[in-house]
Amino acid sequence: MKLVSTWKPAESAKIAPEFPNVQWVAVKEEEDVLREVADAEVVFGHIGRDAFLAARQLRWIQNGGAGVEKLMAIPELVESDVVITNTSGAHVDTIAESAFGMLVYLCRNFKRLLQAQSDHVYIAQSDYRGVGLAGMTMGIVGLGNIGRAIGLRARAFGMKVIAVNARNTDAPDWVDRCERLDGLPDLMAEADVVVVCAPLTPLSRGMIGPAEIGRLKKGAYLIAVSRGGIIDEPALISSLESGSLAGAGLDVQAIEPLPAESPLWDAPNLILTPHCSDISDRTDAATSTIMQDNLRRYVAGEPLRNIVDKQVGY
Amino acid sequence: MKLVSTWKPAESAKIAPEFPNVQWVAVKEEEDVLREVADAEVVFGHIGRDAFLAARQLRWIQNGGAGVEKLMAIPELVESDVVITNTSGAHVDTIAESAFGMLVYLCRNFKRLLQAQSDHVYIAQSDYRGVGLAGMTMGIVGLGNIGRAIGLRARAFGMKVIAVNARNTDAPDWVDRCERLDGLPDLMAEADVVVVCAPLTPLSRGMIGPAEIGRLKKGAYLIAVSRGGIIDEPALISSLESGSLAGAGLDVQAIEPLPAESPLWDAPNLILTPHCSDISDRTDAATSTIMQDNLRRYVAGEPLRNIVDKQVGY
Structure with missing residues (x-):
């Protein structure tokens, strides 16, 4: 053979x-x-x-x-x-770790802390604010292996987990609610952080469009670690620029490698990584x-x- | 009254x-x-x-x-x-979140990824390496409220947890081993990441000295989120400079605010934050x-x- x-x-x-x-x-x-x-x-x-x-x-x-x-x-x-x-x-642990790294980076305002370190500036405690993850609701779009790995960690971080899934809605008991894709609008409105873990299929392409992004709470976070093309990138950028979204993390983009002229590079409060969240020893x-x-x-x-x-x- | x-x-x-x-x-x-x-x-x-x-x-x-x-x-x-x-x-959730943020930042080489984003460079996947947390052993020094909060999250990340504690060795069943402080040398030698969560007391001051740091595995990580003065900072810097330690995260330092002339500011693979891991809404x-x-x-x-x-x- x-x-x-x-x-x-x-x-x-x-x-x-x-x-x-x-x-x-x-x-x-x-x-x-x-x-x-x-x-x-x-x-x-x-x-x-x-x-x-x-x-x-x-x-x-x-x-x-x-x-x-x-x-x-x-x-x-x-x-x-x-x-x-x-x-x-095979990749789920590493992807889940990367997703949490991006989320904590955003919530703890690591950008400012790293800049201060680089400048040798010791920020006064009274001049620093951070956002706590415990008590947040995480909305998982696509509750497959990756979604479950991220959700399990979210639970340990004291977060409530809700999800939508295309193929079925069987979910572990630590998932508060798992619905079919018609539950997406409610998930977007309820979650403090939405993590996109769905495969790229005809059904998921463009699924997180301007309307869905518009439903996110002010101060919410959006993370994508499965495939680009599911989130509408111009709508995401607008929402970051207006300050409606507190931050986003994209390991995947609609076009990879990301073109030099993409406005994603400089979008505010966006951490952008080159489809590497799955790579580890x-x-x-x-x-x-x-x-x-x-x-x-x-x-x-x-x-x-x-x-x-x-x-x-x- | x-x-x-x-x-x-x-x-x-x-x-x-x-x-x-x-x-x-x-x-x-x-x-x-x-x-x-x-x-x-x-x-x-x-x-x-x-x-x-x-x-x-x-x-x-x-x-x-x-x-x-x-x-x-x-x-x-x-x-x-x-x-x-x-x-x-009161602070344990936020501190545990910060500790994990620092650990993932180091393991996923966020420093390089953030620099590449800033430079608008899309690193090739073949040119990126990351380290997986799942499967690692975390050694917790001081298994109080903070140590337990971090350990619980480590378990959800697929890590084995060992600990030492001064006052008693009662530990949740998900802790593989908890010993008195005489177990510290073994913990330092066995852990892939050591997290210092102990209070600053006459017993803990200088407890992680050159000998203890020297016992850490090549490629290990060291994180401190409770109080400065427990880790010997010159020994830590040497270990980072020699490449023996893969990385470290210090939210606390022996002298705070950290003086402008401190060599910690520029130590390689060190993330340094201004005693703010506990600050959040x-x-x-x-x-x-x-x-x-x-x-x-x-x-x-x-x-x-x-x-x-x-x-x-x-």
């Missing part, structure tokens, strides 16, 4: 030796992918449409991350019998574990984990 | 009307304190030695914060029958609640909450 891996070579090389009966071909350049994929049964990592069309024996794609919207953009793949699995769950290890386990299952003919529902896109 | 309040006037003014039978005198200037305190039975806030010696009818001091080391520096007060209560517990409200409740108890002749043990200093 031939497996073509376009995934991180160093990590890929750790898994391959465990599977001596798998013909493991690690490739990087697009022309090599096109050639090697022709008789491959399995792909680890991402492939584009041309490679997919060239892969006549393909049965399974193990994506290298959680989000599969780029694979979903290949109609022939969506219509085919090829199974897609993702690494959902732990994430690579957890991703490898999922991939290894799935390949073991595939070889043994057992059901795979993390199968993507191609009808909904995650 | 006369009460002299040197505590925040705006907060003090919220409590006074509830106690019409208390002669409530809010004072600010030292000379006014000296005069008014002479026939006062209760003081809310801090007073110095001269004022204490002038207060011949004093029976109770309700301190405005948790730390009472400045009151403990008045020998005549320590030896007297005057009861001291503090506001231990929530903290004032929680402090008032404790003070109000204690005054009600005092007037009714009931036992006070948060009585400081003058033998140990907290």
Whole structure:
């Protein structure tokens, strides 16, 4: 059985030796992918449409991350019998940590504190204000693995958690309320901080538009750590500039890499990071574990984990 | 009954009307304190030695914060029958939030991300590394209200928690191990992040010295949010400069305000904040609640909450 891996070579090389009966071909350049994929049964990592069309024996794609919207953009793949699995769950701890880091950065006014340190200025206590997280209500948009990881931490921080979710509304008992997407307007109005954890799908694209942002409380916070394109960025910037929103954190943007001319760079009270909230020493290890386990299952003919529902896109 | 309040006037003014039978005198200037305190039975806030010696009818001091080391520096007060209560517990949520903010700031390399945002540079994912908190061991020095609040959050972040504590070793079941201070060397060697939450007492002063800092793992983090003077600052700076420590966060310093010539300002991978981790909208409200409740108890002749043990200093 031939497996073509376009995934991180160093990590890929750790898994391959465990599977001596798998013909493991690690490739990087697009022309090599096109050639090697022709008789491959399995792909680890991402492939584009041309490679997919060239892969006549393909049965399974193990994506290298959680989000599969780029694979979903290949109609022939969506219509085919090829199974897609993702690494959902591998990144959740690191993403949740990053989300909390952004939230505390904003609430504790770290920007001012860091500037003062840089200037060697010891701000008087009477001249500093901070906002407490305990007692806040967090609204989670998309209560999947990431949303749950963030919500669990929010609970430990003394926050109330409410959520909306597209696919189902099963929620742990520490979630105060979980509704379908029609509950979004109420969530936006009630939450002190809204965290966007939803996958990018036709349903979620542009879902947090001007009307939704307009429903946020004065002094609320908005954080996005899943995919860009869900939040309307011009509306977010307006809300930051007017002072209606107290702050925002965007690890993901509608266009990545973010263009030099984007007004997001200088929006007030916005912390902007380059889609890196998932990157840590732990994430690579957890991703490898999922991939290894799935390949073991595939070889043994057992059901795979993390199968993507191609009808909904995650 | 006369009460002299040197505590925040705006907060003090919220409590006074509830106690019409208390002669409530809010004072600010030292000379006014000296005069008014002479026939006062209760003081809310801090007073110095001269004022204490002038207060011949004093029976109770309700301190405005948790730390009472400045009151403990008045020998005549320590030896007297005057009861001291503090506001231990009021600040813990905000302090725990700040501590986590500093830790995530360091682990996720926010410094580099914020600089890149400021420069309008979108760092490539392959050029960014972060450290995951989940799976780390947190060592808590001083498992009082603050230590517990931080530890509870650490557990939700998937961390193992160990602790040392001077007064007793009763610990919640989510603490893996809590020992007396003779367990400090082992804690320093085992923890990936050490958080100093102890009060400043003769026992804790200088407790985290060069030997203790030298026991920390390469790549460990050190955070202090209770009082300066517990960590040896020159040893900390050396350890940061050598790259042995991955990072540190100090909300408290041995000398406050921090002098302009302090080498702490520019120590690498150090986030330095001006003893403000306890300041938030929530903290004032929680402090008032404790003070109000204690005054009600005092007037009714009931036992006070948060009585400081003058033998140990907290």
